[in-house]
Amino acid sequence: MLSAIHHFTSFKFKISFLVTSMVLIAGLGVGGISLLIAEVQMHRVIASQELSTLAGAAAFIDSDVRARQLALRTIAEEARAHNLDAAGLQALLEAHQGLADDFANVTAFDTHGDLVASLRDRRERRINITSRLHFQETLATGKGVISLPYRSALLERPVFAVTQPLFDAYGRQYAMLVGAVDLLRPTFVAQIEALRTSGKGYLFITTQDGTIVHHPRTELILTQPSGDNRPAVEAALTAPEGWRTDILDDGTPSLVVFKRLSHVGWTVAVSYPLRAAFAPMAAVRNNTVAAAGLFTALAGVFGWLFVKTLTQPLDQLQHKVEAMGRGKTDIDVFNVDARDEFGLLSRALYRLSQLRQQSEDELKRMASTDVLTGAHNRRMFDQFLPTALARARRAGEQVAVAFLDVDRFKAINDTHGHGVGDAVLVEFTRRLQGAVRCTDTVARLAGDEFVIVYEQLHAVEEAHQLGAKIMTAMAAPFRIGDLVLRVTTSVGIAVARHASSAEAIMHSADYALYGVKAAGRNGYAVNVVGAEKLASVHGHQTMAQLVNRSLAARFRALPSERASPSLAAST
Ligand SMILES: Nc1nc2c(ncn2[C@@H]2O[C@H](COP(=O)(O)OP(=O)(O)OP(=O)(O)O)[C@@H](O)[C@H]2O)c(=O)[nH]1
Incomplete structure (x- = not known):
């Protein structure tokens, strides 16, 4: 059952998952790359800002040293003077x-x-x-x-x-x-320290050979640091000015910004832990990730609703197919005008259902039709007669059943062959069907035996008209190829009273037929079910012929509960 599909294996879930994943990938991809680019830019901006601050500090130190040189020069001038x-x-x-x-x-x-x-x-x-x-x-x-x-x-x-x-x-x-x-005198560095933008890192000054001139750890002054402090000092000496973000200073990933003093030749540098240096960037990143997450969640919900709407026709189709499986849907519901895939699928289903319907109809037809003559077969007749009787009972109408066979058909076969015999049966059927109303049913039971069920009969007399019509229909010679044959039939008609069973009416018709056969064939006789009596055979035989064939004697030999059919003969 389609409805038994697990939620997570449903097409809807998969498409929603796909949409959400695509949004997530696109979001993370675009967001991540933008963030990366922004981070690089931000790093550059933050580092350049630090560098320009440092340049100010460097200029300050240079001018401070110059001022001191000037002070000494003034004294020297005075001494000379x-x-x-x-x-x-x-x-x-x-x-x-x-x-x-x-x-x-x-x-x-x-x-x-x-x-x-x-x-x-x-x-x-x-x-x-x-x-x-x-x-x-x-x-x-x-x-x-x-x-x-x-x-x-x-x-x-x-x-x-x-x-x-x-x-x-x-x-x-x-x-x-x-x-x-x-170098330890506060006035020398106090003003430099005041120029720093962040309180997180530290400022140091080194000579070109790596000797520390100023450092918050005063024990390092006059030393050339080794170990954990060395990388920051080495980084500061790599160029006249710049920054490095790949430095492990005292074990901490750090940003080292440095600037060489143009007058003194030393290098002034600041070292910030990366985390502190780029704290604003981290805040931007966190906000971006949160926004991307929210956006993805919203896109997921939107995707789900969108897919739900898109696949609605699929749901409807599923329900219709299920209903059709239960025999509840007309196949026309699949014949829709939609131009999308669901429309195509629906129309394909419609065509499939049509083919199935045609196959079913053909099978039904074959199961209920006699292959040679195209008339209904015995199976169809066995189903049909009880329902026709029930219908008549409800409507308060009468039903008549004619039981007939071709006279001396064996002789036709024997004389002209089975092919001619078959052609006779086909023509015989055609004439029978022409002699009844479209509401009446003609069936071939076996060999040359046929039955006709007449519905909506109002009086027994009508049965006589029906018998006469068959006689008239067979009166003209049969033309089978070059052969011209005279084919006659014997017909036993039983008229059903209310509550007559199928067996009773068939028995009664058979009995009437038997009477016609006994009377010499080529005629019909009518019986009323439950009131059978030997009467007259209508056809080309006479009562005298009937008597001659000692029919009366044979009928007397029949079982006592069997009444004689109403036989009449006429010429
Ligand atoms: N050609 C042809 N012959 C068939 C077919 N089915 C049965 N028969 C033959 O039809 C003949 C029926 O003969 P019966 O009904 O027994 O006897 P009859 O010659 O018709 O004689 P009455 O019924 O007494 O008039 C048999 O010879 C069968 O072999 C068929 O489909 N085609």
Whole structure:
């Protein structure tokens, strides 16, 4: 049964599943790709934003260092203006206490590298910096330099130095100023930190050789980090500026944005955990996925309703086929005008049903028709007679049954052959059918035996007219090919009273036929069922012939309950 199809194996479910899946795939595909593109763009936007902020910080550091260099240069100019020697430098520095805002300390060294003056620490110390690179470089070039970070022996803190050579009136370098900038001093980085956009990551500054100048983990300052902090530092040194999103910083996937300081040559960088850096993107992604999910669910529901509507004709078709199976639907319901597949299917079913109907009709016809003559056969007659009797009983009408056979048919067969005999039977049938009304039924029982059922009979006298009509129909000679034969028939007619059974009426007709045969054939006799009496045979035989054949004697020999038929003969 079609209705027994499980919900999940139904065509409707499969199509809905397909539609929803397609929407899901399309949604995820298009949404996913768009999201991916958007993510890449967003990464770029966020990273560029960070980079531009960092560029601001870098410019700030550069200008900060320049300002400090300028401060030292001003002092140097003053020393030159006053033609100060090394001994006079101490007083000069002390006269510029404001330098303490920019430097952790400002010192002066002679060309031998010995300390000759100090802004803060005036204790007598013998310090020599000839080994310091910035000393050597300043001495060699006669220009101020910015040193690599180092631990100050005086301050005992990590610092970097800004140097400024001092020249006498003859232009000879006799000393240099060294301004130490404390790497741990809050004022140096506080303003840089303030430029950062997010509080999640951290900012660090490194020299080109990877030495940390600034880092929130102060223990890393002046070191070249190895281990978990190394990748971020290495990433920051890969280019003058840019960003990397593939860095594992301290074990965390991170975004590292970096910018080289144009003046100092260091690199300032920020490292953000990716999750924090792209948190806005994650929010967009989550919202998009939620929206796609909602959209897919809606599309699924819409798809289901759409498919339900689309397949409605299929449901109707299914119900009609089921109803047809139960014998309830006229096949015409399948003959629809719809131009879609359901219409085609429906019309195909209609044609199939038509063929089936035709086959059934043909089978029925073959089952109820005599193959040779085309008249009804015995099976049909056996079914038909009881229903005709019942119909007559209900209508209060009478039924007559004529039982007839061809006279001396055996002789025709024997003389002219079976082919001629068959042709005689066919012509005999044709004439019989022509001699009855269309409501009457002609059937061939077997061999040359036929019956005719007459319905809607109003009086017994009508049966005589029916018998006479058959006689008249057979009167003309039979033309079978070149042969001209005279064929006669004997007819026994029984008229059924109300409540007569099929057996009784057949028995009565048979009895009448027997009488006609006994009277010499070629005639008819009429009996009323239950009131049979020997009367007259109507036909070409005479009563005298009947008597001559001692019919009376034979009839007397019949069983007592059998009344004699009404026989009459006429010429
Ligand atoms: N050609 C032909 N002959 C048939 C067919 N069926 C039966 N017969 C023959 O029909 C003949 C019937 O003969 P009966 O009815 O016994 O006798 P009859 O010669 O008609 O004589 P009465 O009935 O006494 O007049 C038999 O010889 C059968 O072989 C058939 O389909 N075709």
